[in-house]
Amino acid sequence: MKVSELGELGLIDLLSKMVSRALDKQSRAGQQLILGIGDDAAAWYGDASVQLATVDSLRQGVHFILETTSWVDLGWKALAVNLSDIAAMGGLPRYALVALALPGSTEVEDVTALYAGMLELAKEFGVAIVGGDTDDAPLVDITTTIIGSTGSREAHLLTRSAAQPGEKVAVTGYLGTAAAGLEMLTKHLSFDAEAMASLKKAFSRPYPRVAEGQILVGHGVRATIDISDGLISDLRHICQASRVSARIEIDRLPVLPAVRANFDDKALGLALAGGEDYELLFTASANIIDKVIAAAPCPITIIGEITAGKAGEVTLLDGKGNPVNLAKAGWEHFRTT
Amino acid sequence: MKVSELGELGLIDLLSKMVSRALDKQSRAGQQLILGIGDDAAAWYGDASVQLATVDSLRQGVHFILETTSWVDLGWKALAVNLSDIAAMGGLPRYALVALALPGSTEVEDVTALYAGMLELAKEFGVAIVGGDTDDAPLVDITTTIIGSTGSREAHLLTRSAAQPGEKVAVTGYLGTAAAGLEMLTKHLSFDAEAMASLKKAFSRPYPRVAEGQILVGHGVRATIDISDGLISDLRHICQASRVSARIEIDRLPVLPAVRANFDDKALGLALAGGEDYELLFTASANIIDKVIAAAPCPITIIGEITAGKAGEVTLLDGKGNPVNLAKAGWEHFRTT
Numbered sequence: 256m257k258v259s260e261l262g263e264l265g266l267i268d269l270l271s272k273m274v275s276r277a278l279d280k281q282s283r284a285g286q287q288l289i290l291g292i293g294d295d296a297a298a299w300y301g302d303a304s305v306q307l308a309t310v311d312s313l314r315q316g317v318h319f320i321l322e323t324t325s326w327v328d329l330g331w332k333a334l335a336v337n338l339s340d341i342a343a344m345g346g347l348p349r350y351a352l353v354a355l356a357l358p359g360s361t362e363v364e365d366v367t368a369l370y371a372g373m374l375e376l377a378k379e380f381g382v383a384i385v386g387g388d389t390d391d392a393p394l395v396d397i398t399t400t401i402i403g404s405t406g407s408r409e410a411h412l413l414t415r416s417a418a419q420p421g422e423k424v425a426v427t428g429y430l431g432t433a434a435a436g437l438e439m440l441t442k443h444l445s446f447d448a449e450a451m452a453s454l455k456k457a458f459s460r461p462y463p464r465v466a467e468g469q470i471l472v473g474h475g476v477r478a479t480i481d482i483s484d485g486l487i488s489d490l491r492h493i494c495q496a497s498r499v500s501a502r503i504e505i506d507r508l509p510v511l512p513a514v515r516a517n518f519d520d521k522a523l524g525l526a527l528a529g530g531e532d533y534e535l536l537f538t539a540s541a542n543i544i545d546k547v548i549a550a551a552p553c554p555i556t557i558i559g560e561i562t563a564g565k566a567g568e569v570t571l572l573d574g575k576g577n578p579v580n581l582a583k584a585g586w587e588h589f590r591t592t
Numbered sequence: 593m594k595v596s597e598l599g600e601l602g603l604i605d606l607l608s609k610m611v612s613r614a615l616d617k618q619s620r621a622g623q624q625l626i627l628g629i630g631d632d633a634a635a636w637y638g639d640a641s642v643q644l645a646t647v648d649s650l651r652q653g654v655h656f657i658l659e660t661t662s663w664v665d666l667g668w669k670a671l672a673v674n675l676s677d678i679a680a681m682g683g684l685p686r687y688a689l690v691a692l693a694l695p696g697s698t699e700v701e702d703v704t705a706l707y708a709g710m711l712e713l714a715k716e717f718g719v720a721i722v723g724g725d726t727d728d729a730p731l732v733d734i735t736t737t738i739i740g741s742t743g744s745r746e747a748h749l750l751t752r753s754a755a756q757p758g759e760k761v762a763v764t765g766y767l768g769t770a771a772a773g774l775e776m777l778t779k780h781l782s783f784d785a786e787a788m789a790s791l792k793k794a795f796s797r798p799y800p801r802v803a804e805g806q807i808l809v810g811h812g813v814r815a816t817i818d819i820s821d822g823l824i825s826d827l828r829h830i831c832q833a834s835r836v837s838a839r840i841e842i843d844r845l846p847v848l849p850a851v852r853a854n855f856d857d858k859a860l861g862l863a864l865a866g867g868e869d870y871e872l873l874f875t876a877s878a879n880i881i882d883k884v885i886a887a888a889p890c891p892i893t894i895i896g897e898i899t900a901g902k903a904g905e906v907t908l909l910d911g912k913g914n915p916v917n918l919a920k921a922g923w924e925h926f927r928t929t
Binding site: 289290293294295296297298299300301302303304305306307308309310311312314316317318340341343344346350352353354356385386387388390391392393394396398400401402403404408412413414415416479480481496 | 626627630631632633634635636637638639640641642643644645646647648649651653654655677678680681683687689690691693722723724725727728729730731733735737738739740741745749750751752753816817818833
């Protein structure tokens with residue numbers, strides 16, 4: 256059945272029922288919720304912790320195409336990219352509102368798959384979907400707002416503006432895997448099954464580093480961003496906001512063997528600028544990073560350091576400590592920025 | 593200059609500066625704000641009051657066309673429709689996040705006009721714009737999330753589900769004015785200047801009934817919705833959620849003389865189903881409504897009553913108390929619902 260046959264009210268009713276069945280009353284968000292979907296606004300009991308909010312859209316033709324992203328993965332990802340922002344502030348996600356646009360010709364089962372993907376991730380993080388809006392439009396657009404909070408009023412935030420010269424630059428996980436996955440899907444590349452699965456998963460099902468964000472806060476890290484645009488772009492954001500420079504040693508970049516093996520000299524460009532990894536990029540003293548490495552459930556890699564140079568400047572160094580030309584580092588986009 | 597020439601980062605920088613200049617540090621939202629636009633998420637100090645959140649999109653071709661809505665009015669309205677939802681819960685709006693999509697060919701001055709309209713209304717209500725997202729897309733879309741709160745943890749909410757048989761049904765302001773304004777603009781109708789100004793204003797600059805919502809809470813009203821879809825549709829929402837019926841006396845509907853005079857027998861249909869009035873529709877005892885009338889800064893009109901009939905049923909009565917056929921009441925749409 257198509258959405259246009261079910262009608263807007265029918266669709267809202269169907270999605271509301273999915274959401275309310277999935278509502279986890281054990282989670283903190285579930286316990287504090289007073290009203291979810293179905294009134295003029297959602298309502299919950301507030302508390303004195305620091306509140307966080309972020310919004311992000313996944314737009315068809317801009318951020319995804321349905322040829323390379325399934326509906327269920329799209330739902331997961333729409334929520335994941337926002338949870339990643341909350342993670343990068345050192346917060347815990349609590350409530351989600353979803354503004355959805357799609358053509359009337361969309362199959363109802365595709366929309367329920369979208370919500371199933373969203374609810375799967377929401378459940379993992381105890382997030383309650385509490386509101387939304389549904390419109391008929393020519394292209395699919397999922398705009399998700401997440402409201403979260405720090406554990407307490409006293410907990411410090413992870414910001415872009417707290418990096419200090421002398422600190423090391425580190426990242427969680429691996430870089431370039433999602434971009435490699437997108438390239439594999441777009442160009443119909445074929446590798447061994449395990450490599451293909453890990454690349455596809457990195458692109459389609461990014462796993463927000465919420466637990467790692469909490470570890471960063473707990474060990475005194477202050478400057479953090481999530482990598483959505485790509486390592487260099489996002490490190491520039493930190494450097495601009497903190498009025499510092501950064502040096503990256505390209506030989507240190509953590510790149511999955513599956514990416515190195517299958518993308519050869521393209522791997523570096525993917526790691527530097529591929530984007531959509533949703534890893535956390537942070538700066539701290541070597542001492543703090545050692546403690547983070549010991550506590551984190553994922554690999555943590557030091558990739559460079561913060562320096563007192565020109566605000567916003569990011570320099571790449573090769574294995575001998577010589578500067579690397581950005582334009583030669585593997586991604587065309589650099590030439591125009 | 594076009595948005596594509598300025599670039600996404602340039603546009604975000606321009607809009608962030610507009611927003612931060614407008615930030616009212618005297619408002620409660622302004623005082624509690626820790627971080628606005630510019631990091632991975634906005635952050636503010638929470639409190640123990642009941643928190644409210646709602647999201648709504650204004651999409652080009654679905655909710656507006658640029659031929660009848662100016663950019664500055666579009667900004668005002670994108671925020672207003674959401675503040676109206678918070679008002680209808682008995683809450684006060686605090687923080688806004690704006691996800692904006694527009695074509696690269698849009699003039700930068702049109703986007704700044706959009707934000708100027710939004711900031712004008714935000715200032716009136718002490719709302720801080722704290723986050724956003726900007727994308728290049730073929731059609732304009734403004735998805736606004738508002739986070740608000742009740743005055744205290746003890747304040748009751750205005751919900752759709754609290755209507756009781758025997759209560760009167762009342763509305764703030766006038767009905768059908770916005771729809772009359774849209775018709776005037778679409779069909780290039782010409783009336784006297786004062787009438788045209790009031791109709792255009794009702795359509796282009798709806799004024800959210802936040803103060804009136806507070807008066808409703810203060811006097812013990814419990815069931816409220818804002819009229820976005822039209823009186824009948826929205827009253828049905830109350831009746832469905834409250835498992836009751838309602839009777840409306842059509843002779844009592846408050847319609848502006850400018851609408852009655854210029855739309856003749858179409859005026860009734862506009863009042864019943866025109867939508868976009870963003871007035872508050874509520875139910876309460878006659879005694880409570882008397883107190884609301886005495887306290888409210890705008891007209892409050894009793895238009896009918898809640899009865900114990902079939903859940904969701906809305907009946908229209910003429911001056912003699914006889915049922916009116918919906919299909920004859922002036923709006924084609926009724927025939928298909």
